[in-house]
Amino acid sequence: MKSKKNGVVIGLEVHIQLTNLNTKLFCSCSSDYRGKEPNTLVCPICLGFPGSLPVINKKAIEFATRLALALECDINKEFWFFRKNYFYPDLPKGFQVSQYNKAGGKAFGDRGHIIIRSNSEKKEISLNRIHLEEDPARLVHKGSIASSPYTLVDYNRSGITLIEIVTEPVIRSPREAREFLNNLKSVIQYTGIADLDLEGSVRVDANISIEGYPRSEVKNINSFKEVERALKWEIRRQKNLIKHGKEPIQETRHWDDDRRVTIGLRSKEFEKDYRYFPEQDLVPINLDDDFINKVKAELPEMPNVRMNRFQKDYHLSEFDSEILVLDKNIADFYEEGIHFKANFGDEEYKMYCNWLMGDISRWLNEHNKNILETELKPEELANLIEKIQDGEITGKIAKSFVDKLMKGKSLANIIKESGKKRLADKKKLESIVREVLEENPAIIKDYKDNPRALEALIGKCMAKTRGTADPEITRELLIRNMDDYLEN
Numbered sequence: 001m002k003s004k005k006n007g008v009v010i011g012l013e014v015h016i017q018l019t020n021l022n023t024k025l026f027c028s029c030s031s032d033y034r035g036k037e038p039n040t041l042v043c044p045i046c047l048g049f050p051g052s053l054p055v056i057n058k059k060a061i062e063f064a065t066r067l068a069l070a071l072e073c074d075i076n077k078e079f080w081f082f083r084k085n086y087f088y089p090d091l092p093k094g095f096q097v098s099q100y101n102k103a104g105g106k107a108f109g110d111r112g113h114i115i116i117r118s119n120s121e122k123k124e125i126s127l128n129r130i131h132l133e134e135d136p137a138r139l140v141h142k143g144s145i146a147s148s149p150y151t152l153v154d155y156n157r158s159g160i161t162l163i164e165i166v167t168e169p170v171i172r173s174p175r176e177a178r179e180f181l182n183n184l185k186s187v188i189q190y191t192g193i194a195d196l197d198l199e200g201s202v203r204v205d206a207n208i209s210i211e212g213y214p215r216s217e218v219k220n221i222n223s224f225k226e227v228e229r230a231l232k233w234e235i236r237r238q239k240n241l242i243k244h245g246k247e248p249i250q251e252t253r254h255w256d257d258d259r260r261v262t263i264g265l266r267s268k269e270f271e272k273d274y275r276y277f278p279e280q281d282l283v284p285i286n287l288d289d290d291f292i293n294k295v296k297a298e299l300p301e302m303p304n305v306r307m308n309r310f311q312k313d314y315h316l317s318e319f320d321s322e323i324l325v326l327d328k329n330i331a332d333f334y335e336e337g338i339h340f341k342a343n344f345g346d347e348e349y350k351m352y353c354n355w356l357m358g359d360i361s362r363w364l365n366e367h368n369k370n371i372l373e374t375e376l377k378p379e380e381l382a383n384l385i386e387k388i389q390d391g392e393i394t395g396k397i398a399k400s401f402v403d404k405l406m407k408g409k410s411l412a413n414i415i416k417e418s419g420k421k422r423l424a425d426k427k428k429l430e431s432i433v434r435e436v437l438e439e440n441p442a443i444i445k446d447y448k449d450n451p452r453a454l455e456a457l458i459g460k461c462m463a464k465t466r467g468t469a470d471p472e473i474t475r476e477l478l479i480r481n482m483d484d485y486l487e488n
């Protein structure tokens with residue numbers, strides 16, 4: 001019996017490249033392939049020459065351990081690799097070295113989870129497993145795959161280390177899927193194993209079904225935004241089929257991000273098609289507790305823990321803390337910045353957060369940069385906030401400085417050049433006020449009958465200070481000093 005609840009069921013398989021590794025998974029070729037001349041970072045191992053023997057990259061095992069610990073997976077301390085056989089030009093050996101959690105095999109880590117926010121509730125997304133595998137080569141086409149007259153193969157990517165993260169089918173909407181990916185990216189950034197902002201460093205296979213019906217799998221989606229779009233499209237397509245009395249079939253589909261539709265590729269391949277068997281050219285791997293404990297001890301504080309600490313130490317709201325810790329670079333910047341000034345307290349902590357999440361983030365989005373790619377230093381933002389707090393500049397003036405600050409101009413210079421320092425020094429202002437009163441007997445005479453003449457006097461003060469006089473203080477001082485001149 002099919003349930004007709006029509007709920008959405010989503011499970012993701014996320015492939016990430018460990019971009020912070022220097023070398024490939026089974027050879028010592030450089031893994032820094034972006035922007036390099038094709039087929040220059042290769043050797044007999046990653047080209048799949050007969051007789052070549054792979055050697056495991058120890059650092060890759062350490063990175064996988066970091067991620068497994070960060071996601072709280074159960075690590076399988078003894079495992080070996082498997083061959084996943086299929087024939088395609090991106091795979092010179094005719095098989096991909098991967099892990100397999102059946103036939104006596106084990107994934108690198110089982111279970112684990114990521115916590116996300118869904119409709120203002122916290123929700124735990126359970127993972128099924130994570131495993132290590134090698135990246136195939138990169139196929140390059142002229143224009144689209146369908147119309148290209150040829151296919152080029154770049155083996156620089158062949159053998160790059162991938163980790164696949166497989167969720168349980170517990171994601172219930174495209175929005176939740178996006179949220180999951182953002183949080184996963186954050187955890188990965190904290191572990192230091194990869195920079196997922198690099199082009200091509202993440203590929204997602206999205207499995208989706210309507211409750212009670214078979215699922216489709218949309219392969220190889222390159223960005224989180226596109227995952228959300230592809231899922232939305234699939235939900236509409238599958239619901240539409242069901243509405244018209246047809247059944248979705250279990251199949252593999254391709255997301256065309258130009259046309260923003262999914263296209264049926266093939267009926268799903270089944271595991272037996274891959275003829276998995278143990279990779280005999282690599283020895284089984286044993287992780288001992290000392291190794292795992294050492295990796296654990298070196299792990300930085302993870303975003304969830306940091307979020308709680310931000311609430312406790314800086315009295316930020318849960319909401320502010322959550323957003324602030326998501327990008328480690330922003331969170332590091334924050335903590336460095338607020339500690340520059342010994343007299344900063346809760347009010348400045350909140351202001352600093354607001355500046356980072358508001359004007360600074362907006363600038364970063366507009367310029368498509370991360371905070372490390374700008375010239376802004378944490379101390380300079382602390383200086384800016386100090387000057388606002390001291391009344392030296394107004395918040396409005398400060399906002400007009402953001403672009404120059406991001407480009408590396410010092411706050412002191414910006415203030416000097418713009419002349420936009422707020423003049424609030426009462427002694428200085430008073431002498432200007434008295435000068436103006438001295439010089440303008442006609443306006444003072446007018447003021448006796450017409451209180452609005454005061455505005456003209458404020459204008460004169462503004463002119464003398466190039467617009468920097470604090471208008472409220474100026475007004476107050478003019479009124480207070482007026483009596484001396486009215487009597488004349």
Ligand code: ADP
Binds near residue numbers: 010011013168170209
């Ligand atoms: P397979 O080995 O056939 O690919 P897995 O059990 O490895 O299947 O699951 C692959 C992905 O499919 C996982 O992310 C899982 O959460 C997801 N998945 C499983 N069942 C469903 C379903 N009914 N609807 C949507 N996704 C599903």
Ligand code: MG
Binds near residue numbers: 013
């Ligand atoms: Mg699968």
Ligand code: ZN
Binds near residue numbers: 024159
């Ligand atoms: Zn190589």
